[in-house]
Every structure is written in C-alpha cells, then in structure tokens.
Amino acid sequence: MQINKFIIIFLQIVFCHSLYAGAVIVPAPPVIKASSYLIMDFNSGQILAAENIDNQLPPASLTKIMTAYVAGHELDENHITLDDKVTVSEKAWRMTGSRMFIEVNKQVTVRELLEGIIIQSGNDASVALAEHISGDESVFAGLMNQHARRLGMTNSHFVDATGLPDGQHYSSAHDMALLGAALIRDYPDIYEIHSRKEFTFNGIKQLNRNRLLWLDNTVDGIKTGHTEKAGYCLVASAQRDDMRLIAVVMGAESEKARASAVQALLNYGFRFYETRKLHSAGEILTTARIWKGTIDNIGLGLKDDLYVTIPRGQFDKLEKKFELPERIIAPVKVDIETGHMKLILAGREVMTIPLYARETVPEGGFFKRMKDKIKLIIE
Incomplete structure (x- = not known):
C-alpha cells in the first residue's frame, strides 16, 4: 500500500436530537487530598x-x-x-x-x-x-x-x-x-x-x-x-x-478520606459526563478508492466497539473527521491500518481512532493494473 499524502474529508453528523442545544458547562473536578x-x-x-x-x-x-x-x-x-x-x-x-x-x-x-x-x-x-x-x-x-x-x-x-x-x-x-x-x-x-x-x-x-x-x-x-x-x-x-x-x-489521609474522595469523583463523573457506543466492531464507516486491485473501493472501519465519553448533552455537536490516504494501492490485507477518524467537539479533538481495511483486496490482473496506472498518471 502506497501513501503519498492525506486527504481530509470532513463530515458532521447528528447522533441525537436534544431539546436543549446550548452548551453544557463542566466545572472543575472536586478537590482531592491524595498523592x-x-x-x-x-x-x-x-x-x-x-x-x-x-x-x-x-x-x-x-x-x-x-x-x-x-x-x-x-x-x-x-x-x-x-x-x-x-x-x-x-x-x-x-x-x-x-x-x-x-x-x-x-x-x-x-x-x-x-x-x-x-x-x-x-x-x-x-x-x-x-x-x-x-x-x-x-x-x-x-x-x-x-x-x-x-x-x-x-x-x-x-x-x-x-x-x-x-x-x-x-x-x-x-x-x-x-x-x-x-x-x-x-x-x-x-x-x-x-x-x-x-x-x-x-x-x-x-x-x-x-x-x-x-x-x-x-x-x-x-x-x-x-x-x-x-x-x-x-x-x-x-x-x-x-x-x-x-x-x-x-x-x-484516612479510611474516611479515601472513601469520600472516591465517592466525590464518581458523583462528578456521572453527573457531568455520559458515555455512548457510537459504532460496533467490524462496522464500515467509510470507503476509499483502491488502485490496481480486484475492486475499485475498499471499506474502512473499526476492529473494536467504539465508545465515547463527553460532557452531557453534547452528542448532537460531536463531529467526525476522516483522514485517509490519497492513494491506496493493492494488495491490501484485512485489518491493515488505513487512515484515522477523529472525533471533535467544540473545535477540540476528543480522540483519534485508527481505521482498518475490512476486507482483503488482492492485486488485480495485468490489464486492470495497467489501466489504473494510466489513470494515476493522468490524475
């Protein structure tokens, strides 16, 4: 697989409809007296x-x-x-x-x-x-x-x-x-x-x-x-x-202090954050052009289930941003890392998740390879 540069594909998707679309203010965490x-x-x-x-x-x-x-x-x-x-x-x-x-x-x-x-x-x-x-x-x-x-x-x-x-x-x-x-x-x-x-x-x-x-x-x-x-x-x-x-x-400092500190942290996390499963393992999230292979497009997705934790009420503002190779050249094996997906909230990156080929694409025949080679030269 040859990667020359990354094409940035930007897509905003709505995960849910919220009755309240305003920003949720997340306060600083509780003060914890511990090492x-x-x-x-x-x-x-x-x-x-x-x-x-x-x-x-x-x-x-x-x-x-x-x-x-x-x-x-x-x-x-x-x-x-x-x-x-x-x-x-x-x-x-x-x-x-x-x-x-x-x-x-x-x-x-x-x-x-x-x-x-x-x-x-x-x-x-x-x-x-x-x-x-x-x-x-x-x-x-x-x-x-x-x-x-x-x-x-x-x-x-x-x-x-x-x-x-x-x-x-x-x-x-x-x-x-x-x-x-x-x-x-x-x-x-x-x-x-x-x-x-x-x-x-x-x-x-x-x-x-x-x-x-x-x-x-x-x-x-x-x-x-x-x-x-x-x-x-x-x-x-x-x-x-x-x-x-x-x-x-x-x-x-004490048995009571450790219990109180952990309780405060748990309450803080549950009160101000929520976690959702966004995608399942194996799910195809996008496709990309593949050259010199037996097919023209390859599905890209995740190896594992994807869970995301963000401030409560903000999932409708979560954005996806795909970073994919400009050129993917066959052969490509299943589960080979092929780009990334970034999750962005309010202009800040929440996490970056690797994308993987969801299928094996063998090298195409002679005429298919020559045809794609010419197209790549022209493009």
Missing part, C-alpha cells in the same frame, strides 16, 4: 479528572487486584480449579498484617482463598494461592509482571502477592485503573466477589473494607489498601444505567 487520583470511563477508557496518575507509588493491598487477576487467568486456562485443595505452608500461615486466619498444613480451597484475598484482604491467603499457582511467591510475582506488561501497566512492578512494603514494589493510579478495567472485562466472575460485604472463615467473620459498598448501591467493587508508607488507597467501580466508571485514589 494521586483519577476517574476513568470503563468502556471508552477516557480519563475525566486526574492528578499525578503516572507517579510510581506503593499500592499496598491494591496489589491483590493483580493477584486475583492472575488467578482468574489460571482458572480460565484450566491450570487450576476453584475446588483445588491448597495445603497451607508455614510461610503463608506466618504472614503478618490483614489475614484470613488459615492454619498451617490445613487444606483450603482456591475458592475460599479468593474470597479471603478479595473480601478479607488476607496476606496469608495471597501467599497460599501464589504458592499453589507457581510453587513460589517470587515466581508468582514474575507472572504478575508479565500480565502488567501485557495490560500496558508501564509504571508497575510487583515483587510479592500481598503489597507489603518493598522499595521495588510499586504501581500508579493509571495502572490500577487499567488493571481494574481488565479484571471487570476479562474475569467477571472473579470481579463479582469484590461486591460481597462479608466473609466468614474458621468461625471468624470479617467485613469488606470498601465502605462504599454500604454507602452507594451502584458501587460493586473493587479493593482497598493501606500501609503507613502508601497511605489509604482505594480503587472502586460503579455502574449507573449503562455507564460504568472506575475511580482510583492513592495516598489519602
């Missing part, structure tokens, strides 16, 4: 408010979101099952901090360990599960880092399954939001455990430390964390109607 924070839409991935989101910070027990994610992957690959019996090692039993209170040399199921990790934030359960999956916690940390790289968590490094303090163990608010979204998307059955308010094991009932589960019935997860160095941390997700948001606060 780092963000509010992100789950479907579009757009960040609505943020501060210091790529700073590398100690994540404390937010680490266990990744521990649960790795377990979800291992379950999905049938490497382990929920009914597996795990023999508790002395190392797991001796773990300090928050615990599930498993007993050395006793057997516990993977299902129970996941509940202990997610609901009770058990360090003992985290180590026991890590050892069951990988034989050793340090090997398990290697799996955690592999998944982190795959998910685009560029400011994270894990050395254990618990989040206990270590100078080489860190993450960021942005990475935690990406991880939370991945858990919700990839392993919904594991994510569901995060919505449970209590878990009883060995005769001991412990409550989920995410107090938003009691304060906001739209919140259905995910995880708290705290150490003296990390401060009070919380990743939470809520869904209202068809919109899901993920909020992250790291380094708040």
Whole structure:
C-alpha cells in the first residue's frame, strides 16, 4: 500500500436530537487530598479528572487486584480449579498484617482463598494461592509482571502477592485503573466477589473494607489498601444505567478520606459526563478508492466497539473527521491500518481512532493494473 499524502474529508453528523442545544458547562473536578487520583470511563477508557496518575507509588493491598487477576487467568486456562485443595505452608500461615486466619498444613480451597484475598484482604491467603499457582511467591510475582506488561501497566512492578512494603514494589493510579478495567472485562466472575460485604472463615467473620459498598448501591467493587508508607488507597467501580466508571485514589489521609474522595469523583463523573457506543466492531464507516486491485473501493472501519465519553448533552455537536490516504494501492490485507477518524467537539479533538481495511483486496490482473496506472498518471 502506497501513501503519498492525506486527504481530509470532513463530515458532521447528528447522533441525537436534544431539546436543549446550548452548551453544557463542566466545572472543575472536586478537590482531592491524595498523592494521586483519577476517574476513568470503563468502556471508552477516557480519563475525566486526574492528578499525578503516572507517579510510581506503593499500592499496598491494591496489589491483590493483580493477584486475583492472575488467578482468574489460571482458572480460565484450566491450570487450576476453584475446588483445588491448597495445603497451607508455614510461610503463608506466618504472614503478618490483614489475614484470613488459615492454619498451617490445613487444606483450603482456591475458592475460599479468593474470597479471603478479595473480601478479607488476607496476606496469608495471597501467599497460599501464589504458592499453589507457581510453587513460589517470587515466581508468582514474575507472572504478575508479565500480565502488567501485557495490560500496558508501564509504571508497575510487583515483587510479592500481598503489597507489603518493598522499595521495588510499586504501581500508579493509571495502572490500577487499567488493571481494574481488565479484571471487570476479562474475569467477571472473579470481579463479582469484590461486591460481597462479608466473609466468614474458621468461625471468624470479617467485613469488606470498601465502605462504599454500604454507602452507594451502584458501587460493586473493587479493593482497598493501606500501609503507613502508601497511605489509604482505594480503587472502586460503579455502574449507573449503562455507564460504568472506575475511580482510583492513592495516598489519602484516612479510611474516611479515601472513601469520600472516591465517592466525590464518581458523583462528578456521572453527573457531568455520559458515555455512548457510537459504532460496533467490524462496522464500515467509510470507503476509499483502491488502485490496481480486484475492486475499485475498499471499506474502512473499526476492529473494536467504539465508545465515547463527553460532557452531557453534547452528542448532537460531536463531529467526525476522516483522514485517509490519497492513494491506496493493492494488495491490501484485512485489518491493515488505513487512515484515522477523529472525533471533535467544540473545535477540540476528543480522540483519534485508527481505521482498518475490512476486507482483503488482492492485486488485480495485468490489464486492470495497467489501466489504473494510466489513470494515476493522468490524475
């Protein structure tokens, strides 16, 4: 495929009719007293408010979101099952901090360990599960880092399954939001455990430390964390109607402060923004001339569903702008990137989305190629 320059094709389309066509004023986000924070839409991935989101910070027990994610992957690959019996090692039993209170040399199921990790934030359960999956916690940390790289968590490094303090163990608010979204998307059955308010094991009932589960019935997860160095941390997700948001606060001053901060971020996002699905994966959005191929026009579209988050009441003002190659020369394979589509609101670019060939176009016969070659010379 040869690309000499871009033709700019501009098209404004109306997505909906609104009774109120005036501009919606979006105020500044709430003041958050924390080391780092963000509010992100789950479907579009757009960040609505943020501060210091790529700073590398100690994540404390937010680490266990990744521990649960790795377990979800291992379950999905049938490497382990929920009914597996795990023999508790002395190392797991001796773990300090928050615990599930498993007993050395006793057997516990993977299902129970996941509940202990997610609901009770058990360090003992985290180590026991890590050892069951990988034989050793340090090997398990290697799996955690592999998944982190795959998910685009560029400011994270894990050395254990618990989040206990270590100078080489860190993450960021942005990475935690990406991880939370991945858990919700990839392993919904594991994510569901995060919505449970209590878990009883060995005769001991412990409550989920995410107090938003009691304060906001739209919140259905995910995880708290705290150490003296990390401060009070919380990743939470809520869904209202068809919109899901993920909020992250790291380094708040107290348990109450982290809950209040996340609640304020969620309320801000839901009140002033909305998310809509604009196009489906595989949908052809435009066509372009293709030269020297078996056909004259090629359809261009998306690989994935396209969701967009913008201020409420503004979808009727959203504009599309296609940037396409001037010359597309066959052969072209399906899913080859072939131009872009920009979404623009009030003169500002909201996002740029790559366009892909939705079909394979082989090279045409000799006479077709010669004919198009002459046309290209003339044009």
